Amino acid sequence: MLITRPTATAARVRLRVFLSKTILITSPFSTLPPPFLPPPPPSSRILDLDPKLVASFFKEWFKSSKTHTIFHIISKILSSHPQPESALSQLGLRLSEEFVLKVLSHQNDVLPSLKFFDWAGRQPGYHHTRATYHSIFKILSRAKLMTVMVDWLEAFSIQRNAYPVRFHDILVLGYAVAGKSDVALQLFGKMRFQGLDLDSFTYHVLLNSLVEERCFDIVDVILKQVAMRGLSNAMTPCIRMKSLCKQSRLDEAEAFIRELDLGGEGISGHMVSMLVDALCKDEKFEEAKRFVEEFGKLGKVPMSRTYSIWISDLIEAGKIDGAMDFLQIKKAEGYVPAIFCYNKLICSLLRGNRLDEVYDLLMEMREEKILPDRLTMNAVLCFFCKAGMVEVALQLYNLRYEIKLSLNRLAYNHLINALCGDGSIDEACRVLDDSLKQGYFPGKRAFYILADALCREGKLDKMSKLVDAALQRSITPSSAICAKYMSALCKAGRADEAYSIPVKLNKTNHVLHRPAYFHLIRGFSELRRGDMALRLLLEMQDSGHSPTRNLYRAVVCCLCETGNMEQVLNLLDLQLLRQEPDRRICNYLIDGAGHAGKPDLGKEVLERMTARGIKPNIDTKYLMLKSYLRSKRFADALNFYNDMCKENEPSTRLYNIMIVGLCIAKKTDLALDFWREVREKELIPSLHCYEELIHSLCLAGDFDMVVKILNDFEKSGRRISSFICNVLLLYTLKSRQLNRAWIQSGNGDVKALDSLNLKLSQLISAFSGGIRVKQNLDNLEEVVEQWFPADIYTYNMLLKGLTMEGRMDCACDLFNRICNQGHKPNRFTYDIIIHGFCKWRRTKDAERWMEEMYQKGFYPTWCTISLFNNIASNG
Template identity: 20%
Template sequence: MRQTFKLQSLSYKPLNSQLSAYQILRFSSLSKSSKPSPHSKKTQEHQLKDHAEIKTSNSLFKEITDIVGADVLIPDKTPYGFFISRETHVGDNEITGEFKFCEKGVCGNAELNNGLPKEGSLLAFGDIKVEALNETDVSAVVQEITGIVRAENCKALMEERLDNVGFQLDPEVVEKVLKRCNKVPHLAYRFFNWVKTKDGFRHTTKTYNTMLYAAGEAREFSMVDLLLEEMEKYSCEKDIKTWTILIQQYGKAELIGKALLVLEKMRKSGYEPDLEVYEVMLHSLCNAGKGEIALEFYKEMMQREIEPNLSLYKMLLNCLAKSGDVSAVQSVADDMIRVSQIPEHDVHVCVLKSYCVAGRIREALELIRELKNKETQLDYEFSETLVKGLCRANRIADALEIVEIMKRKDFVDGKVYGIIINGYLRRKELSKALDLFQSMKEFGHLPATSTYTELMQHLFRSNEYQKGRELYDEMLERGVEIDSVAVMAIVAGHVRQDHISEAWEVFETMEDKGIKPTQKSYSIFIKELCKVLRTDEIIKVLDKMQASKMFIRDEIFEGVISCMEKKGEMDNIRKAKQMYRICRLHSLNDEISRNDLSREEELHVDSNCNEPVQGRMDWNSVKPLSKAYDEQDLREILRILSSLEDWPIIQDALEKCTIQFTPELVAETLRNCSMHGNAALHFFAWVGKQNGFCQTTETYNMAMKISGRGKDFKHMRGLFYEMRRKGFLIPPDTWAIMIMQYGRTGLTEIALKIFGEMKASGCNPNDSTYKYLIVCLCGRKGRKVDEAIKIFQEMIRAGHVPDKELVEAYLCCLCEVGKLLEARKAIDSLCKAGFTVPASFSLYIRALCRAGMLEEALSLVDQVSTEKTTLDRYTHGSLVHGLLQKGRLEEALAKVDSMKQVGINPTVHVYTSLIVHFFKVKSRHQKRWKFSKA
């Protein structure tokens, strides 16, 4: 039997000698290789071996239960933070906070501080110390210039306004302006290029570092390459921060090969990695699952006597445990005890947790047995961690055995029960979770807030509205502390049942309970209202957000406007767009004001990038605050592209105009001139060659859309490969565009192949990807029903909720081909996913009517017993239309009368169907009369 802890020294070798040039080149060409590595083969062999030893593992577990049962459990909390005492809320596919990787944002490690002196006043920032500036206050100049750079809807060009103010700019001012503009890198880059033209000004390493950081954060690696070329051209030396920023940004984008190449160049230039560089590299490698290379970097750190901090140790253990490298886990644990002097008990707990996080239950059980053999006392934390690990590995029965042992020691509490309940909910076993929930209350344990909340969420998703509501009332009666997640769970439940007034009542009382609504709270409220198409209520929520000065993210507005467009409510669309413009303007002004309040914010970007700070913007998920273009410029470009036919003439007109092209302007131009596809694609290629301009993912996406619409698939694929060559991160939306363009023309085989390539590249499909693929597979051109069924089920299992358009297309396809059993399964899945019974069945009934299966539709209406009135209101129009199509006028009129009796008035759709039917009948009678006269 292996000994888990052997006090042995690591045999260190310099990383240079262990990472060959071949390895570095291999990683530079592959950011996410789907080809199995030797290490992955070793892991697979290890897993096969485990599978062959299931019986041994079971007997090992029995032995462990005896060991745990033989000890007196002693509650113990470590001072090192290996366990998180607060309860965390988790969803279906999550696990509590104790089992999340201890990931620390690497933003701080590449901070924009280039001051090398170590004396003077220092500001703490993550693990880095930043020297405070003790020079003349230039904040007023910086603020005014920042306002010009980031100004929206200004007729004068940025460069003209900057020329007019006439400030004398030095590198310090430029650096601070660039830091304030890091969220809009293309505007920052225009300012960066403008200031180069000023007499006597020369960019410094600090200003280049700031610009490199902003470009890297935006994943604009073509801009990064241009900046590096400029530094070489103007002999601007790179310092340790330059290299750190580059390694960090490539690592965050999972371009591990490029990060390794930068590290090699850094060594050749005479710089050795410091703690920040090692931390950035280890974070990148562990996040990318490159445990072997991460271990080599760690060994080099230890050889150079650079000691990791605790979070780095824990992250490395998690990565190594996940890869199955038990000997490496042993070595790192030895160093934690021997070198970093961390108490053995704390290290043992940390290692056990790493195994449990990685799902390595066999290794976890072996560790416990060996600790027992070493007469190490197994306390409460060991048992609790093991229960979590067993639940995560879907071994709830084994976890319950551990709980029974803990019961005999009288150390079972509500937290342990909550872990088991969460395990049941992850397996969709709601009834077992409720039974255990009842039992724990009978034993006198008070459930945690998170346990109540998880149960409520699952009850509402299962259409057990009343039970979920009773659970919330029970929380209030028993004095359980209510948090925002619990409140929003009951609000969502009310909205799904169309109890809007009750939802507002609960939401309004949040502040009375001392809970301030967060951006997430508002977002959930709006998304639920969008699902039931209550657009007037959505406007009320947006008004409330604006009144509370809450930042509203772009995707919220996009979802709201999309919902309103489906209903055709132009007035509400105008209101929402007006709110959007106001929000963008206030956001810009607020950020400038915030930057002026603190000199610290001029010196760095927040390192805690994994913390949910209200109002934080993510360049990858939302659009820039500024549109960075003038509407007049857009109209001028569109006029040139649409009024001229020959590209040479168009190109001449574009070169004569004085418009400053930005990615936002180009993307909007392409979006508006899809009818002039040839000119648009020529424009895209031309503008990409202009000095200072860099294409973005959005501009590429628009160009690919135009190519696909024109069925120029070769050009579309060429643009895709060009994105890859230039180092762009390929998001799910880019894949979705190619899938949609092939699928809409009936080339569904190719669309499926691209979908497979997407998943093989490591990119997870999102809602849009699944939607476009399934809709294409259900279309009349290239229809593939079996594949559509398979992918729809995959979408549901992945936790994605289909929208109304997708559900209608899918159900209509199934009904048309007679796969009614699969259609019924889809309805059951929708109900579990949160659709109400009336909404789900109404979509199915409409699909049956459209497929001419009237009798099946009428039979289905009779089968539904819950919320009959709501279902009738949703479906009576489709049923009337179906009856008229079959010539059953009397039944159709009877249906209309019955609806009137229960207070449901006929819709325009019903009246239109009746009018069309009467005209058709009259036309047939007239034809018969003319024939008889003849």
């Protein structure tokens, strides 16, 4: 295949399954769900299981709770049909109060419930009852759609003749459930004035509402009226108990329950659980525990709900270990926790990252045949995300419609976080889109993680949509997120968009902190927009931030490249006017002029600062000297150097600047003159000087002089650097000239060498053509690491040497050893190997390595691509 441009495919990261227990997966052809094995011993190995099989296992468990009854069929019609009337009518349903209540109890969402309630109310021969109205009101209340309920009740009161049920009862009941007990009481008063009264059911709904709204005086009055009318039932003492508990009259509540018990009137488990819950809320855990144990031993009332409430309260108080211990004790006595109790335990353990115990509870639920509900399924999804099994979580998410999985906000956040950590950014965006459709916006942490991933991956259009979605919900991204977004836009050459973000967010003063100015100034400088870069530099100072040398350099270079050098002098004048004369800023401008290759501009800055009475310091002069050297104005550099020498004896730093500058400018002869001069004065040049001299001499092919410099370097007592060794390694691999010069200088006599020269001698002799010797191939990198700390540049050269000689298998082995040692191959590492395979016409191998290179986010050089296309087209 011919390659015209790189087409990278997303790398799929293989995940390690975080389970300390083993799932026994049966044959994929089996129709039975695979069972769980008992927990293995702690030393058992964590297995890598097929995510598809694990997802399939949990899919079967989730689906087991969705029985295909008529209620499931109705739920499916209501959720999938925008106009479900026709489909519902075809079912031939016999509507009754009991049937409608069951249908409503099977709905998870408000809209399907309202659709069915409306449809049922219009069917011939059926009329809604107080119980069905109460059920729909509770559904609206749980969804906190109080406004919708009140609007509906107002419409209901206008059309009283259309409803055959007790009109006033329904209104009182509805306003009570909606939390409008004042309206409900007004309606109740009108009824009494007209000689009407509520029935027992509505009385108790009203009482419960008054308790919830803490209208305790009115509760006591109505309780007396209920008793006088003989309308008391099993709910009456429960509401009385609830009222006492909400008033924190716990001693009276305990006396009341004991009075009922002694009077033989009977008490319910619900009343016991309310008292236990109230004691826990009042932080009286010892009394609550005593109460639980006492009534548990008496065995007069069912304790299942009380145990679940006790466990729940322990969890909320952070006593998770006590809750777990109590659970195990009572389970041994036959207690089966309610689903909400399991869910609370699982969620609490998940927050504490106690994943092993979460797994145990999931296994218990399956063994006890407890069907998972929506919260359980969401907790399982969070568990897989936390356990590093994101592929399993994603597959369950993809099956959400089939298994009736309705994600909550927490599950969406965990899934987005896990997908971003896995590098599956596109999948995370897909989940985000679904989350927004369901009305969930990511939490702060998920928002930050997703935004960071989008900015890091350069998916700026998606980032823009994320920010827009946040603003639509009146959520303002944090300054950290804004700074990352602005930085990413600037790096992508979209500095204008970055500059508009503070205005878009209407938080200019807050967003444009110091890092934001850095990104914007660099971004506009790279776009050659010197006017904006300069404006932002001044704006940054007005905001109380001090620009760095690099920022001044970027602005000055930009202005010089666009021919606006006069603007640099204007900037200098502004700086001198804005504050006390500052030599440091003048130095920054001279440095910028030097990097822009405009030493005359630097000289003008120097003259103006002198005219303003700002005396140049030694750093100012060094910067001017570097400016001449960078611009290859060697005559001016030498004159300036001589002027400095007239003022003061030249220092080691001054020599270093001259030597390094001349080497970089390829004036090696002049650099050597200064090196000889500094050594005659018994001054020791910097390590950087030696590195540049050796590199420059190697480029010029003067290996005899390289050897002299190396011998002098050894006398200086400095430690050899990786840079020097890499240069020597490169040129010993290229030819034998360095080795020959080394031997001719007398350094070939190993016995006469000291430690440093011995290492250099071994390095040069080992790799001067030694790459071609077979016995050196097995431990190539080990030989190098004996003399200096190898880096990825070193390994790339070793790979290059191997590929040049056609030893591709050895090169691949070395690549693997590099990775095993913790080094990260870069673009050139892959390119060297691919180029080697192309050179030796191993096209398929080159193609395989190229695909891996794309997956790592690297692309071959055009030289390698051209070679690959050439051998591919020529067969």
